[in-house]
Amino acid sequence: MKVIITGGAGFIGSALVRHLVRDRAWHIANVDKLTYAANLESLKSVSSAPNHRFFPADICDAAAMDAIFADIEPDAVIHLAAETHVDRSINGSAEFIKTNILGTHVLLEAARRYCSNLNDGARGRFRFLHVSTDEVFGSLAPGAFFTESTAYDPRSPYSASKAASDHLASAWYATYGLPTITTNCSNNYGPHQFPEKLIPLVILNALEGKPLPVYGDGRQVRDWLHVDDHVTALTRIVEHGRVGQTYNIGGRAPMENIAVVEHICAALDALRPSRRPRRDLIVHVEDRPGHDRRYAIDPAKIESELGWRTEHSFATGIADTVRWYLENEDWWRPLRDGVYSGSRLGLLTPAAPILAQRAGNAA
Numbered sequence: 004m005k006v007i008i009t010g011g012a013g014f015i016g017s018a019l020v021r022h023l024v025r026d027r028a029w030h031i032a033n034v035d036k037l038t039y040a041a042n043l044e045s046l047k048s049v050s051s052a053p054n055h056r057f058f059p060a061d062i063c064d065a066a067a068m069d070a071i072f073a074d075i076e077p078d079a080v081i082h083l084a085a086e087t088h089v090d091r092s093i094n095g096s097a098e099f100i101k102t103n104i105l106g107t108h109v110l111l112e113a114a115r116r117y118c119s120n121l122n123d124g125a126r127g128r129f130r131f132l133h134v135s136t137d138e139v140f141g142s143l144a145p146g147a148f149f150t151e152s153t154a155y156d157p158r159s160p161y162s163a164s165k166a167a168s169d170h171l172a173s174a175w176y177a178t179y180g181l182p183t184i185t186t187n188c189s190n191n192y193g194p195h196q197f198p199e200k201l202i203p204l205v206i207l208n209a210l211e212g213k214p215l216p217v218y219g220d221g222r223q224v225r226d227w228l229h230v231d232d233h234v235t236a237l238t239r240i241v242e243h244g245r246v247g248q249t250y251n252i253g254g255r256a257p258m259e260n261i262a263v264v265e266h267i268c269a270a271l272d273a274l275r276p277s278r279r280p281r282r283d284l285i286v287h288v289e290d291r292p293g294h295d296r297r298y299a300i301d302p303a304k305i306e307s308e309l310g311w312r313t314e315h316s317f318a319t320g321i322a323d324t325v326r327w328y329l330e331n332e333d334w335w336r337p338l339r340d341g342v343y344s345g346s347r348l349g350l351l352t353p354a355a356p357i358l359a360q361r362a363g364n365a366a
């Protein structure tokens with residue numbers, strides 16, 4: 004297989020690239036703009052592999068995308084490039100609209116132009132796998148689960164931009180016959196995750212004896228999936244998924260944020276004991292505006308149709324992840340010292356009193 008992967012220098016993209024280059028010997032064209040969230044160190048193990056080529060390019064650049072399609076002549080595209088941090092989307096939504104919506108549009112159009120020049124057989128085999136999130140479904144009631152037919156109800160600038168891109172992908176299938184498939188996956192964790200996201204942030208703050216910020220009461224539920232399980236799901240879907248379909252991907256591991264943080268503290272205390280238990284570092288801080296209360300995926304469709312199962316339980320996956328951060332300080336230290344040191348993002352600035360007042364009026 005010759006595959007274009009966008010966002011392949013990010014957390015999930017780099018895990019997918021490493022797997023497909025090393026374990027499947029697929030030919031990968033890795034297209035990434037190298038934003039703050041990218042890290043070429045995550046690709047060190049494949050950077051000189053003959054079946055991996057890196058293209059430093061912006062998915063919003065139509066001419067660059069056309070040139071890459073013409074050069075690679077791919078059998079598939081797996082589209083992961085995106086702005087991904089909800090807190091950053093609250094402070095500045097423009098980049099999210101640009102990359103996640105306009106960039107996806109540019110890529111779909113480049114794929115459509117490319118497909119129009121393929122013969123029937125190659126066009127029939129081509130796949131455009133659009134990688135999205137369960138956050139597009141909004142917040143669930145206790146005990147409920149997201150299925151593929153759950154209505155969209157995005158509530159943050161990030162999830163709204165991903166929802167728009169999902170609709171573009173399905174519209175390009177319905178209108179132009181572009182063979183798109185969309186996946187909606189729950190929260191990922193694992194090695195090489197940029198330390199602004201909950202799990203690596205807590206691991207590194209705990210390691211350095213810094214406060215462990217928990218938003219609000221910490222009772223928000225997220226459904227955690229090891230990144231390598233996401234990678235096997237995406238691989239199976241690009242090979243065997245049905246075009247025009249969506250697949251929910253989740254690890255059947257819904258858990259309150261506070262429990263996740265306590266898990267990490269226990270794993271770290273076991274691996275690197277300290278004088279005081281790390282859970283003493285937990286502090287409850289102001290909640291994220293519009294924070295969704297509960298996400299939980301029903302992955303029955305991908306399990307029954309494609310035989311996909313997770314290989315990592317949360318308990319072993321989190322212990323392995325904590326161990327990876329302990330053993331790979333050279334990966335995260337430059338990020339903590341230079342790119343992002345752990346400060347709070349995503350609080351409302353001057354608009355806050357107006358919004359608070361509006362909420363009060365509504366109530």
Ligand code: NAD
Binds near residue numbers: 085135
């Ligand atoms: P990430 O932030 O770690 O990586 C995103 C990558 O995209 C970076 O390497 C960045 O440089 C690149 N990128 C950003 N803008 C670009 C542009 N305009 N052109 C080219 N490259 C660009 O993200 P991630 O956590 O690996 O997520 C990857 C995808 O999976 C995203 O689409 C995200 O919405 C989706 N997703 C993530 C999660 C999760 O828990 N992390 C869960 C479900 C779905």
